[in-house]
Amino acid sequence: MxxxxxxxxxxxxxxxxxxxxxxxxxxxxxxxxxxxxxxxxxxxxxxxxxxxxxxxxxxxxxxxxxxxxxxxxxxxxxxxxxxxxxxxxxxxxxxxxxxxxxxxxxxxxxxxxxxxxxxxxxxxxxxxxxxxxxxxxxxxxxxxxxxxxxxxxxxxxxxxxxxxxxxxxxxxxxxxxxxxxxxxxxxxxxxxAEGGIIAHESATYSFEEAKYLYFGNSFNKEEDENVRYIKMYGRKIYEFALNNVPKAMATCLDQSGFQIEDVKKILIHQANEKMDEAIINRFYKLYKKDAPKDVMPMCIHKLGNSSVATVPTLYDLILKNQLENQTIEKGDVIIFASVGAGMNINAIVYQS
Structure with a gap:
Protein backbone atom coordinates (compact mmCIF):
# COMPACT_ATOMS: atom_id res chain seq x y z
CA MET A 1 0.00 0.00 0.00
CA ALA A 193 -0.17 2.85 -7.43
CA GLU A 194 3.58 3.36 -7.25
CA GLY A 195 5.15 6.31 -5.47
CA GLY A 196 3.45 8.59 -2.97
CA ILE A 197 4.78 9.89 0.35
CA ILE A 198 8.23 8.37 0.80
CA ALA A 199 9.61 10.21 3.85
CA HIS A 200 8.84 13.18 6.06
CA GLU A 201 10.53 15.41 8.63
CA SER A 202 8.90 17.79 11.11
CA ALA A 203 10.15 19.93 14.01
CA THR A 204 9.26 22.79 16.35
CA TYR A 205 11.95 25.18 17.59
CA SER A 206 10.56 27.18 20.51
CA PHE A 207 13.32 27.57 23.13
CA GLU A 208 14.36 30.97 21.72
CA GLU A 209 12.37 31.12 18.49
CA ALA A 210 8.74 30.84 19.64
CA LYS A 211 7.90 34.53 19.19
CA TYR A 212 9.66 35.32 15.90
CA LEU A 213 6.12 35.58 14.49
CA TYR A 214 3.49 36.98 16.85
CA PHE A 215 0.40 39.14 17.29
CA GLY A 216 1.24 42.74 18.23
CA ASN A 217 0.05 46.35 18.24
CA SER A 218 -0.11 48.62 15.23
CA PHE A 219 2.97 50.77 14.59
CA ASN A 220 0.53 53.68 14.66
CA LYS A 221 0.29 54.53 18.36
CA GLU A 222 -3.05 56.25 17.79
CA GLU A 223 -4.68 52.91 16.88
CA ASP A 224 -6.64 50.92 19.48
CA GLU A 225 -4.03 49.22 21.69
CA ASN A 226 -6.35 46.25 22.24
CA VAL A 227 -6.35 45.32 18.53
CA ARG A 228 -3.56 43.00 17.38
CA TYR A 229 -1.98 42.36 13.99
CA ILE A 230 0.41 39.82 12.51
CA LYS A 231 4.01 40.85 13.23
CA MET A 232 7.40 39.29 12.60
CA TYR A 233 11.12 39.68 13.20
CA GLY A 234 12.10 39.31 9.57
CA ARG A 235 15.88 39.12 9.98
CA LYS A 236 15.65 36.47 12.71
CA ILE A 237 13.25 34.38 10.61
CA TYR A 238 15.53 34.67 7.59
CA GLU A 239 18.57 33.48 9.55
CA PHE A 240 16.59 30.72 11.26
CA ALA A 241 15.21 29.43 7.96
CA LEU A 242 18.63 29.47 6.30
CA ASN A 243 20.21 27.56 9.17
CA ASN A 244 17.48 24.95 9.67
CA VAL A 245 15.30 24.33 6.62
CA PRO A 246 18.07 22.95 4.35
CA LYS A 247 19.11 20.48 7.06
CA ALA A 248 15.53 19.28 7.54
CA MET A 249 15.15 18.81 3.79
CA ALA A 250 18.42 16.87 3.65
CA THR A 251 17.40 14.62 6.57
CA CYS A 252 14.12 13.89 4.79
CA LEU A 253 15.83 13.17 1.47
CA ASP A 254 18.40 10.89 3.10
CA GLN A 255 15.60 8.91 4.79
CA SER A 256 13.81 8.49 1.45
CA GLY A 257 16.62 6.57 -0.22
CA PHE A 258 16.61 8.92 -3.21
CA GLN A 259 19.67 10.89 -4.28
CA ILE A 260 19.90 14.64 -4.75
CA GLU A 261 20.10 14.05 -8.51
CA ASP A 262 16.68 12.38 -8.39
CA VAL A 263 14.89 15.53 -7.18
CA LYS A 264 12.96 17.18 -10.02
CA LYS A 265 11.13 19.94 -8.14
CA ILE A 266 11.16 21.58 -4.71
CA LEU A 267 7.85 23.18 -3.76
CA ILE A 268 8.80 25.45 -0.89
CA HIS A 269 6.59 27.83 1.08
CA GLN A 270 6.34 31.04 -0.94
CA ALA A 271 7.43 33.46 1.77
CA ASN A 272 10.19 35.54 0.23
CA GLU A 273 11.92 34.87 -3.09
CA LYS A 274 15.44 35.74 -1.91
CA MET A 275 15.06 33.65 1.24
CA ASP A 276 13.71 30.69 -0.70
CA GLU A 277 16.55 30.91 -3.24
CA ALA A 278 19.10 31.01 -0.40
CA ILE A 279 17.47 27.96 1.28
CA ILE A 280 17.57 25.93 -1.95
CA ASN A 281 21.17 26.92 -2.70
CA ARG A 282 22.28 25.98 0.81
CA PHE A 283 20.38 22.66 0.55
CA TYR A 284 22.28 21.72 -2.61
CA LYS A 285 25.58 22.84 -1.09
CA LEU A 286 25.08 20.18 1.60
CA TYR A 287 25.51 17.68 -1.26
CA LYS A 288 28.30 19.74 -2.88
CA LYS A 289 26.03 20.50 -5.83
CA ASP A 290 24.67 23.61 -7.52
CA ALA A 291 20.91 24.03 -7.56
CA PRO A 292 19.39 23.36 -11.01
CA LYS A 293 17.87 26.45 -12.60
CA ASP A 294 14.24 25.32 -12.73
CA VAL A 295 14.07 23.20 -9.57
CA MET A 296 12.12 25.79 -7.53
CA PRO A 297 8.85 26.93 -9.16
CA MET A 298 7.53 30.25 -7.84
CA CYS A 299 4.11 31.90 -7.83
CA ILE A 300 4.92 34.49 -5.17
CA HIS A 301 5.44 37.25 -7.74
CA LYS A 302 1.71 37.52 -8.42
CA LEU A 303 0.12 35.71 -5.47
CA GLY A 304 2.18 36.91 -2.50
CA ASN A 305 2.55 34.99 0.76
CA SER A 306 -0.75 33.28 1.62
CA SER A 307 0.77 31.24 4.48
CA VAL A 308 -0.59 27.65 4.62
CA ALA A 309 -2.08 28.02 1.13
CA THR A 310 1.16 28.65 -0.78
CA VAL A 311 2.41 25.07 -1.19
CA PRO A 312 -0.90 23.34 -2.10
CA THR A 313 -1.81 26.22 -4.44
CA LEU A 314 1.57 26.02 -6.17
CA TYR A 315 1.24 22.24 -6.56
CA ASP A 316 -2.28 22.53 -7.97
CA LEU A 317 -1.29 25.25 -10.46
CA ILE A 318 1.61 23.15 -11.77
CA LEU A 319 -0.45 19.96 -12.09
CA LYS A 320 -3.12 21.86 -14.03
CA ASN A 321 -0.61 23.56 -16.35
CA GLN A 322 -1.36 27.02 -14.99
CA LEU A 323 2.25 27.91 -14.17
CA GLU A 324 4.36 28.73 -17.20
CA ASN A 325 7.20 26.35 -18.10
CA GLN A 326 6.59 24.14 -15.04
CA THR A 327 5.43 20.53 -15.13
CA ILE A 328 5.41 17.50 -12.84
CA GLU A 329 5.35 14.12 -14.54
CA LYS A 330 4.43 10.69 -13.23
CA GLY A 331 7.36 9.24 -11.28
CA ASP A 332 8.99 12.62 -10.59
CA VAL A 333 10.54 13.00 -7.14
CA ILE A 334 9.56 16.27 -5.49
CA ILE A 335 10.13 17.83 -2.08
CA PHE A 336 7.49 19.84 -0.22
CA ALA A 337 9.03 22.10 2.44
CA SER A 338 7.91 24.92 4.70
CA VAL A 339 8.87 27.10 7.65
CA GLY A 340 6.74 29.38 9.80
CA ALA A 341 5.34 30.46 13.14
CA GLY A 342 6.30 28.21 16.00
CA MET A 343 8.98 28.19 14.72
CA ASN A 344 7.97 25.11 12.78
CA ILE A 345 9.72 23.33 9.93
CA ASN A 346 8.65 20.34 7.86
CA ALA A 347 9.38 18.52 4.63
CA ILE A 348 8.02 15.62 2.59
CA VAL A 349 9.75 13.64 -0.14
CA TYR A 350 7.02 12.62 -2.58
CA GLN A 351 7.06 10.59 -5.78
CA SER A 352 4.27 11.57 -8.15
Missing amino acids: NIKITGTGSYVPTEVVTNLDFANHKFLNEDGSNFNATNDVIAEKFVEITGIRERRYVSENLVNSDIGFIAAKNAIENANIDPETLDYIIFAHNYGDIRANTIQSDTVPSLATRVKYLLQIKNPKCVAYDILFGCPGWIEGVIQAQAYIKAGMAKKCLVIGSETLSRVVDKHDRDSMIYSDGAGAAVIEATT
Whole structure:
Protein backbone atom coordinates (compact mmCIF):
# COMPACT_ATOMS: atom_id res chain seq x y z
CA MET A 1 0.00 0.00 0.00
CA ASN A 2 1.19 3.48 -0.90
CA ILE A 3 -0.23 6.83 0.16
CA LYS A 4 -0.69 9.39 -2.57
CA ILE A 5 -2.26 12.73 -3.39
CA THR A 6 -5.07 11.76 -5.77
CA GLY A 7 -6.71 15.13 -6.29
CA THR A 8 -5.85 18.81 -5.85
CA GLY A 9 -7.73 22.08 -5.85
CA SER A 10 -7.11 25.73 -5.10
CA TYR A 11 -8.78 29.10 -4.91
CA VAL A 12 -6.95 32.21 -6.06
CA PRO A 13 -8.89 35.31 -4.93
CA THR A 14 -10.08 37.72 -7.63
CA GLU A 15 -8.95 41.02 -6.10
CA VAL A 16 -5.47 41.95 -7.38
CA VAL A 17 -3.48 44.32 -5.16
CA THR A 18 -0.30 45.69 -6.74
CA ASN A 19 2.58 47.43 -4.98
CA LEU A 20 1.27 50.71 -6.41
CA ASP A 21 -1.82 50.28 -4.24
CA PHE A 22 0.36 50.91 -1.18
CA ALA A 23 1.45 54.35 -2.47
CA ASN A 24 -0.78 56.24 -0.05
CA HIS A 25 -0.06 54.11 3.01
CA LYS A 26 1.62 55.81 5.92
CA PHE A 27 4.39 53.37 6.84
CA LEU A 28 5.91 53.81 10.29
CA ASN A 29 8.74 52.36 12.34
CA GLU A 30 7.97 50.06 15.25
CA ASP A 31 8.24 52.96 17.72
CA GLY A 32 5.67 54.96 15.75
CA SER A 33 8.14 57.37 14.15
CA ASN A 34 7.96 58.26 10.47
CA PHE A 35 9.80 55.91 8.14
CA ASN A 36 12.73 57.66 6.48
CA ALA A 37 11.97 56.75 2.86
CA THR A 38 9.28 57.46 0.30
CA ASN A 39 6.77 54.76 -0.55
CA ASP A 40 8.28 54.51 -4.06
CA VAL A 41 11.64 53.58 -2.56
CA ILE A 42 9.98 51.18 -0.09
CA ALA A 43 8.14 49.42 -2.95
CA GLU A 44 11.30 49.19 -5.08
CA LYS A 45 13.36 47.60 -2.29
CA PHE A 46 10.43 45.37 -1.37
CA VAL A 47 10.37 43.82 -4.86
CA GLU A 48 14.16 43.33 -4.84
CA ILE A 49 14.01 41.41 -1.55
CA THR A 50 10.74 39.48 -1.80
CA GLY A 51 10.01 39.23 -5.52
CA ILE A 52 6.37 40.19 -4.84
CA ARG A 53 4.78 42.59 -7.32
CA GLU A 54 1.15 41.63 -6.73
CA ARG A 55 -0.89 39.77 -4.17
CA ARG A 56 -4.52 38.59 -3.97
CA TYR A 57 -7.13 39.57 -1.40
CA VAL A 58 -10.54 37.93 -0.90
CA SER A 59 -13.64 39.96 -1.68
CA GLU A 60 -15.57 41.33 1.28
CA ASN A 61 -18.34 38.73 1.11
CA LEU A 62 -15.96 35.79 1.70
CA VAL A 63 -14.27 34.38 4.80
CA ASN A 64 -11.54 31.79 5.19
CA SER A 65 -13.82 28.75 5.44
CA ASP A 66 -15.59 29.84 2.23
CA ILE A 67 -12.43 29.79 0.14
CA GLY A 68 -11.22 26.63 1.88
CA PHE A 69 -14.50 25.02 0.80
CA ILE A 70 -13.99 26.08 -2.83
CA ALA A 71 -10.48 24.59 -2.89
CA ALA A 72 -11.76 21.43 -1.16
CA LYS A 73 -14.63 20.99 -3.63
CA ASN A 74 -12.17 21.33 -6.52
CA ALA A 75 -9.86 18.72 -4.98
CA ILE A 76 -12.71 16.25 -4.41
CA GLU A 77 -13.88 16.66 -8.01
CA ASN A 78 -10.31 16.28 -9.27
CA ALA A 79 -9.90 13.05 -7.26
CA ASN A 80 -13.28 11.84 -8.54
CA ILE A 81 -14.39 10.56 -5.14
CA ASP A 82 -17.64 10.63 -3.21
CA PRO A 83 -17.14 13.12 -0.33
CA GLU A 84 -19.14 10.76 1.91
CA THR A 85 -16.16 8.36 1.77
CA LEU A 86 -13.79 10.85 3.44
CA ASP A 87 -12.56 9.74 6.85
CA TYR A 88 -10.91 13.01 7.88
CA ILE A 89 -11.08 16.67 6.92
CA ILE A 90 -8.03 18.54 8.23
CA PHE A 91 -8.07 22.33 7.87
CA ALA A 92 -4.77 24.17 8.43
CA HIS A 93 -5.07 27.91 9.11
CA ASN A 94 -3.89 30.49 11.65
CA TYR A 95 -6.60 33.06 12.23
CA GLY A 96 -9.97 31.41 11.66
CA ASP A 97 -12.79 33.26 9.92
CA ILE A 98 -12.49 37.03 10.14
CA ARG A 99 -15.24 38.96 8.43
CA ALA A 100 -14.39 42.11 6.50
CA ASN A 101 -14.13 45.27 8.61
CA THR A 102 -14.18 43.37 11.90
CA ILE A 103 -11.44 42.53 14.39
CA GLN A 104 -12.71 39.29 15.92
CA SER A 105 -11.62 35.81 14.88
CA ASP A 106 -14.32 33.13 14.70
CA THR A 107 -13.24 29.50 15.17
CA VAL A 108 -16.34 27.89 16.65
CA PRO A 109 -17.29 25.57 15.10
CA SER A 110 -13.96 24.64 13.55
CA LEU A 111 -13.30 25.69 9.97
CA ALA A 112 -13.04 22.00 9.02
CA THR A 113 -16.56 21.46 10.40
CA ARG A 114 -17.78 24.43 8.36
CA VAL A 115 -16.28 22.94 5.21
CA LYS A 116 -17.89 19.58 5.99
CA TYR A 117 -21.22 21.39 6.36
CA LEU A 118 -20.75 23.26 3.08
CA LEU A 119 -19.88 19.97 1.35
CA GLN A 120 -23.13 18.56 2.81
CA ILE A 121 -21.41 15.41 4.09
CA LYS A 122 -23.80 13.37 6.23
CA ASN A 123 -21.35 10.68 7.39
CA PRO A 124 -20.65 11.32 11.12
CA LYS A 125 -17.51 9.19 10.93
CA CYS A 126 -15.91 11.80 8.72
CA VAL A 127 -13.94 13.58 11.45
CA ALA A 128 -13.30 17.30 10.89
CA TYR A 129 -10.75 19.33 12.83
CA ASP A 130 -8.35 22.27 12.48
CA ILE A 131 -4.61 22.50 13.01
CA LEU A 132 -2.58 25.58 13.92
CA PHE A 133 0.99 25.03 12.78
CA GLY A 134 1.94 28.31 11.13
CA CYS A 135 2.77 28.38 7.44
CA PRO A 136 3.80 24.67 7.41
CA GLY A 137 0.24 23.69 8.44
CA TRP A 138 -0.85 22.11 5.16
CA ILE A 139 2.27 19.93 4.93
CA GLU A 140 1.78 18.91 8.56
CA GLY A 141 -1.83 18.02 7.75
CA VAL A 142 -0.61 15.75 4.94
CA ILE A 143 1.81 14.10 7.37
CA GLN A 144 -1.04 13.52 9.82
CA ALA A 145 -3.29 12.13 7.07
CA GLN A 146 -0.54 9.70 6.11
CA ALA A 147 -0.26 8.58 9.75
CA TYR A 148 -4.00 7.89 9.97
CA ILE A 149 -3.92 5.83 6.77
CA LYS A 150 -0.79 3.91 7.84
CA ALA A 151 -2.43 3.11 11.18
CA GLY A 152 -5.53 1.74 9.46
CA MET A 153 -7.70 4.56 10.83
CA ALA A 154 -8.50 6.03 7.44
CA LYS A 155 -8.52 5.37 3.72
CA LYS A 156 -9.23 8.87 2.40
CA CYS A 157 -8.41 12.26 3.90
CA LEU A 158 -8.95 15.83 2.73
CA VAL A 159 -6.27 18.34 3.76
CA ILE A 160 -6.92 22.07 3.32
CA GLY A 161 -4.55 25.00 3.74
CA SER A 162 -6.35 28.35 3.65
CA GLU A 163 -5.82 31.84 5.03
CA THR A 164 -7.03 35.45 4.76
CA LEU A 165 -4.03 37.38 6.00
CA SER A 166 -5.35 40.62 4.51
CA ARG A 167 -7.72 40.75 7.49
CA VAL A 168 -4.92 40.74 10.11
CA VAL A 169 -2.29 43.09 8.62
CA ASP A 170 -1.21 46.42 10.09
CA LYS A 171 -1.40 48.93 7.22
CA HIS A 172 1.34 51.00 8.88
CA ASP A 173 3.83 48.11 8.83
CA ARG A 174 5.88 47.54 5.63
CA ASP A 175 5.61 43.79 6.23
CA SER A 176 1.90 44.06 5.41
CA MET A 177 2.94 44.14 1.74
CA ILE A 178 4.09 40.50 1.94
CA TYR A 179 0.82 38.93 2.97
CA SER A 180 -2.07 37.70 0.85
CA ASP A 181 -5.08 35.38 0.82
CA GLY A 182 -5.69 32.01 -0.82
CA ALA A 183 -6.62 28.36 -0.40
CA GLY A 184 -5.29 25.00 -1.52
CA ALA A 185 -6.46 21.45 -0.85
CA ALA A 186 -5.61 17.83 -1.59
CA VAL A 187 -7.20 14.41 -1.25
CA ILE A 188 -4.83 11.83 0.29
CA GLU A 189 -5.60 8.16 -0.31
CA ALA A 190 -4.28 4.66 0.21
CA THR A 191 -3.52 3.23 -3.23
CA THR A 192 -1.77 0.37 -5.00
CA ALA A 193 -0.17 2.85 -7.43
CA GLU A 194 3.58 3.36 -7.25
CA GLY A 195 5.15 6.31 -5.47
CA GLY A 196 3.45 8.59 -2.97
CA ILE A 197 4.78 9.89 0.35
CA ILE A 198 8.23 8.37 0.80
CA ALA A 199 9.61 10.21 3.85
CA HIS A 200 8.84 13.18 6.06
CA GLU A 201 10.53 15.41 8.63
CA SER A 202 8.90 17.79 11.11
CA ALA A 203 10.15 19.93 14.01
CA THR A 204 9.26 22.79 16.35
CA TYR A 205 11.95 25.18 17.59
CA SER A 206 10.56 27.18 20.51
CA PHE A 207 13.32 27.57 23.13
CA GLU A 208 14.36 30.97 21.72
CA GLU A 209 12.37 31.12 18.49
CA ALA A 210 8.74 30.84 19.64
CA LYS A 211 7.90 34.53 19.19
CA TYR A 212 9.66 35.32 15.90
CA LEU A 213 6.12 35.58 14.49
CA TYR A 214 3.49 36.98 16.85
CA PHE A 215 0.40 39.14 17.29
CA GLY A 216 1.24 42.74 18.23
CA ASN A 217 0.05 46.35 18.24
CA SER A 218 -0.11 48.62 15.23
CA PHE A 219 2.97 50.77 14.59
CA ASN A 220 0.53 53.68 14.66
CA LYS A 221 0.29 54.53 18.36
CA GLU A 222 -3.05 56.25 17.79
CA GLU A 223 -4.68 52.91 16.88
CA ASP A 224 -6.64 50.92 19.48
CA GLU A 225 -4.03 49.22 21.69
CA ASN A 226 -6.35 46.25 22.24
CA VAL A 227 -6.35 45.32 18.53
CA ARG A 228 -3.56 43.00 17.38
CA TYR A 229 -1.98 42.36 13.99
CA ILE A 230 0.41 39.82 12.51
CA LYS A 231 4.01 40.85 13.23
CA MET A 232 7.40 39.29 12.60
CA TYR A 233 11.12 39.68 13.20
CA GLY A 234 12.10 39.31 9.57
CA ARG A 235 15.88 39.12 9.98
CA LYS A 236 15.65 36.47 12.71
CA ILE A 237 13.25 34.38 10.61
CA TYR A 238 15.53 34.67 7.59
CA GLU A 239 18.57 33.48 9.55
CA PHE A 240 16.59 30.72 11.26
CA ALA A 241 15.21 29.43 7.96
CA LEU A 242 18.63 29.47 6.30
CA ASN A 243 20.21 27.56 9.17
CA ASN A 244 17.48 24.95 9.67
CA VAL A 245 15.30 24.33 6.62
CA PRO A 246 18.07 22.95 4.35
CA LYS A 247 19.11 20.48 7.06
CA ALA A 248 15.53 19.28 7.54
CA MET A 249 15.15 18.81 3.79
CA ALA A 250 18.42 16.87 3.65
CA THR A 251 17.40 14.62 6.57
CA CYS A 252 14.12 13.89 4.79
CA LEU A 253 15.83 13.17 1.47
CA ASP A 254 18.40 10.89 3.10
CA GLN A 255 15.60 8.91 4.79
CA SER A 256 13.81 8.49 1.45
CA GLY A 257 16.62 6.57 -0.22
CA PHE A 258 16.61 8.92 -3.21
CA GLN A 259 19.67 10.89 -4.28
CA ILE A 260 19.90 14.64 -4.75
CA GLU A 261 20.10 14.05 -8.51
CA ASP A 262 16.68 12.38 -8.39
CA VAL A 263 14.89 15.53 -7.18
CA LYS A 264 12.96 17.18 -10.02
CA LYS A 265 11.13 19.94 -8.14
CA ILE A 266 11.16 21.58 -4.71
CA LEU A 267 7.85 23.18 -3.76
CA ILE A 268 8.80 25.45 -0.89
CA HIS A 269 6.59 27.83 1.08
CA GLN A 270 6.34 31.04 -0.94
CA ALA A 271 7.43 33.46 1.77
CA ASN A 272 10.19 35.54 0.23
CA GLU A 273 11.92 34.87 -3.09
CA LYS A 274 15.44 35.74 -1.91
CA MET A 275 15.06 33.65 1.24
CA ASP A 276 13.71 30.69 -0.70
CA GLU A 277 16.55 30.91 -3.24
CA ALA A 278 19.10 31.01 -0.40
CA ILE A 279 17.47 27.96 1.28
CA ILE A 280 17.57 25.93 -1.95
CA ASN A 281 21.17 26.92 -2.70
CA ARG A 282 22.28 25.98 0.81
CA PHE A 283 20.38 22.66 0.55
CA TYR A 284 22.28 21.72 -2.61
CA LYS A 285 25.58 22.84 -1.09
CA LEU A 286 25.08 20.18 1.60
CA TYR A 287 25.51 17.68 -1.26
CA LYS A 288 28.30 19.74 -2.88
CA LYS A 289 26.03 20.50 -5.83
CA ASP A 290 24.67 23.61 -7.52
CA ALA A 291 20.91 24.03 -7.56
CA PRO A 292 19.39 23.36 -11.01
CA LYS A 293 17.87 26.45 -12.60
CA ASP A 294 14.24 25.32 -12.73
CA VAL A 295 14.07 23.20 -9.57
CA MET A 296 12.12 25.79 -7.53
CA PRO A 297 8.85 26.93 -9.16
CA MET A 298 7.53 30.25 -7.84
CA CYS A 299 4.11 31.90 -7.83
CA ILE A 300 4.92 34.49 -5.17
CA HIS A 301 5.44 37.25 -7.74
CA LYS A 302 1.71 37.52 -8.42
CA LEU A 303 0.12 35.71 -5.47
CA GLY A 304 2.18 36.91 -2.50
CA ASN A 305 2.55 34.99 0.76
CA SER A 306 -0.75 33.28 1.62
CA SER A 307 0.77 31.24 4.48
CA VAL A 308 -0.59 27.65 4.62
CA ALA A 309 -2.08 28.02 1.13
CA THR A 310 1.16 28.65 -0.78
CA VAL A 311 2.41 25.07 -1.19
CA PRO A 312 -0.90 23.34 -2.10
CA THR A 313 -1.81 26.22 -4.44
CA LEU A 314 1.57 26.02 -6.17
CA TYR A 315 1.24 22.24 -6.56
CA ASP A 316 -2.28 22.53 -7.97
CA LEU A 317 -1.29 25.25 -10.46
CA ILE A 318 1.61 23.15 -11.77
CA LEU A 319 -0.45 19.96 -12.09
CA LYS A 320 -3.12 21.86 -14.03
CA ASN A 321 -0.61 23.56 -16.35
CA GLN A 322 -1.36 27.02 -14.99
CA LEU A 323 2.25 27.91 -14.17
CA GLU A 324 4.36 28.73 -17.20
CA ASN A 325 7.20 26.35 -18.10
CA GLN A 326 6.59 24.14 -15.04
CA THR A 327 5.43 20.53 -15.13
CA ILE A 328 5.41 17.50 -12.84
CA GLU A 329 5.35 14.12 -14.54
CA LYS A 330 4.43 10.69 -13.23
CA GLY A 331 7.36 9.24 -11.28
CA ASP A 332 8.99 12.62 -10.59
CA VAL A 333 10.54 13.00 -7.14
CA ILE A 334 9.56 16.27 -5.49
CA ILE A 335 10.13 17.83 -2.08
CA PHE A 336 7.49 19.84 -0.22
CA ALA A 337 9.03 22.10 2.44
CA SER A 338 7.91 24.92 4.70
CA VAL A 339 8.87 27.10 7.65
CA GLY A 340 6.74 29.38 9.80
CA ALA A 341 5.34 30.46 13.14
CA GLY A 342 6.30 28.21 16.00
CA MET A 343 8.98 28.19 14.72
CA ASN A 344 7.97 25.11 12.78
CA ILE A 345 9.72 23.33 9.93
CA ASN A 346 8.65 20.34 7.86
CA ALA A 347 9.38 18.52 4.63
CA ILE A 348 8.02 15.62 2.59
CA VAL A 349 9.75 13.64 -0.14
CA TYR A 350 7.02 12.62 -2.58
CA GLN A 351 7.06 10.59 -5.78
CA SER A 352 4.27 11.57 -8.15
